[in-house]
Amino acid sequence: MNWLRCCSPFVGLLIAGALQAAMTIDVVFTDTADGSWDAVTRGVVNQAIADWENEIVGIDDGFGGVASINVQFEAEFFNFGNGGPLGMWSGPLSASVGSNIRPWEATDASYTIAHTIRFNSSSINSGATNELWFDATPADDGSDKAFSDWDALTVARHEIGHMLGFSSAYADDVGLPSQSNPWSDKIIGDVFDPGGLNVAMEPGDVAHVLDDSLLMDTSLSNAEGRIDISMLELNMLASAYGYKLAATAIPEPTGFVALVTIAGGLVCRRRRR
Numbered sequence: 001m002n003w004l005r006c007c008s009p010f011v012g013l014l015i016a017g018a019l020q021a022a023m024t025i026d027v028v029f030t031d032t033a034d035g036s037w038d039a040v041t042r043g044v045v046n047q048a049i050a051d052w053e054n055e056i057v058g059i060d061d062g063f064g065g066v067a068s069i070n071v072q073f074e075a076e077f078f079n080f081g082n083g084g085p086l087g088m089w090s091g092p093l094s095a096s097v098g099s100n101i102r103p104w105e106a107t108d109a110s111y112t113i114a115h116t117i118r119f120n121s122s123s124i125n126s127g128a129t130n131e132l133w134f135d136a137t138p139a140d141d142g143s144d145k146a147f148s149d150w151d152a153l154t155v156a157r158h159e160i161g162h163m164l165g166f167s168s169a170y171a172d173d174v175g176l177p178s179q180s181n182p183w184s185d186k187i188i189g190d191v192f193d194p195g196g197l198n199v200a201m202e203p204g205d206v207a208h209v210l211d212d213s214l215l216m217d218t219s220l221s222n223a224e225g226r227i228d229i230s231m232l233e234l235n236m237l238a239s240a241y242g243y244k245l246a247a248t249a250i251p252e253p254t255g256f257v258a259l260v261t262i263a264g265g266l267v268c269r270r271r272r273r
Contacts, residue, residue, distance in 0.1 A: 021058030021066040021244070023104075025049045025160070028074045035077025035121035040136045041152075045075050045117075047138035048156035052164065055234055059104075060242035069104035073115035073163060080120040086132050086150055088118045089159040091167070097175035102241060103164050111174075117159045119152065141226065150222045157229060158215055165237045166207050166216050183240045193239055199232065209233070 027045060029037040061067040078088075095101050095111035106112070123131040133149035168184040184206045186192055192199040192209075200210040208218040215227045237243050 021068040023053055023056045023058055023068070023243075024070045025053055026070065026072045028072075030074055030076040032076050032078065034079040035119075035124070037075070037077075041119075041124070041134045043136070044134045044138045044152050045156050048153055048160055051157060051229055052160050055229055055246055056164075056237075056243050057246050058244050060244060066244045069102075071104045071115070071163065073117055075117050075119070077121035077124075078118040079122050080118075082122050084120055084122065086120050087155045087159050089115070089162045090118075091115050091163065091169050093169075095174045099174050100172045101170045101174060103170065115163050117156070117163070119155070124152075148222060150220065151226045154215070154220060154225075154227050157227070158220075161216050161229070161233065162207060165241050165243075166233075168206050170241075186240055192236055197232070197235060197239060199236060 027049060029042055029045075031037060058066040058068050080086075080088075091103075091113055093101065093111055093113040099106075099110035101111050101113070103113070103115075120132055124134060131149050132152050132155065134152045138153050165183055168181055170183060171179055171181050173179045187201055187206050188194050190201045190203050190210075192201055202208040202210050202218045205218060207216075209216050211217055212219065212221075212224075213227075214230055214233060216233050220227065231247060234243070234245050234247075238245055
């Protein structure tokens with residue numbers, strides 16, 4: 001059996017009523033020597049973006065309302081080689097001491113972040129087996145995907161999930177003795193939010209859940225097909241970062257001198273059994 005292995009170091013939907021903000025995710029498609037974007041490959045990434053935008057409508061503004069946010073990233077191809085990573089997210093950033101770093105663009109210039117998601121160009125829609133498969137009709141259920149291939153929409157959703165917060169890359173009070181982490185500080189003994197959401201995490205890995213039915217699990221079988229964004233994973237992000245959700249959310253308030261440089265990243269690897 002073939003597996004996708006993920007290892008981590010480091011517009012929106014407007015709804016009637018009080019919530020009139022949005023999360024927007026903007027992407028720049030960059031052609032490289034390893035691959036160029038076409039309508040099909042762009043369509044898959046745009047569908048993954050729309051899926052996340054439709055679930056998150058903004059962030060808690062600290063006053064019981066909702067504030068709009070914007071997340072930006074660059075998408076490109078990189079030849080990791082056959083059997084290499086299917087995709088990789090990275091988020092290097094620079095931040096002023098004392099700033100609170102989040103996945104979205106800072107409104108006060110206290111930090112800058114450069115998200116990039118790379119997809120393996122070694123085997124894409126080539127007709128070969130064990131390839132990264134970009135669906136020409138990504139809005140459907142993916143039932144036309146070959147059994148031996150990995151679904152690029154699921155990979156894109158997973159990478160965006162890390163960009164939006166399934167990562168220890170973000171921090172409060174950067175560079176100060178009081179520095180803390182809004183995500184990993186919620187994990188105690190490999191459990192996210194014990195006594196609350198109570199989600200088992202991959203042992204020693206703060207970026208992945210321990211449940212192979214969920215999008216943010218550490219591995220994906222190519223026989224498993226397409227995986228959607230779950231309400232549980234959305235509530236985890238809402239609990240850590242104050243995201244407001246299109247469905248039921250858990251609101252939680254979020255809160256210039258030297259510069260601190262931080263880098264984070266995620267690599268997806270294949271594993272065969």
